[in-house]
Amino acid sequence: MGLGLGLGLGLGEPNPNPTPIQAIHSAFNIGYMFFRASALPLVDEWLKVINEDRVGRWDQGEFGRIARIGWDPSSTAGLSDPRLFWAYHKKVVLG
Secondary structure, three states: OOEEEEEOOOOOOOOOOOOHHHHHOOOEEEEEEEEOHHHHHHHHHHHHHHHHOOOOOOHHHHHHHHHOOOOEOOOOOOOOOOOOEEEOOOOEEEO
């Protein structure tokens, strides 16, 4: 259940080991993404928003905005790794 992402700071040189606080406020790097079936509601909303304005919306910015809806980076209960957390209405696992 979830979605795998790499988090980059978006501030010049990439930081290979961001602290949790740095990573929370950074842009999502969406070059390659793996989605599980449980993440499809997030993907569906993302595609809908992008398709509404393909020229005026930045895919990475919109993904980050949508993924952060109702997220709680401090909520790791029940997850297999402390780098994972609940996002998108607390329905999708990010990390």
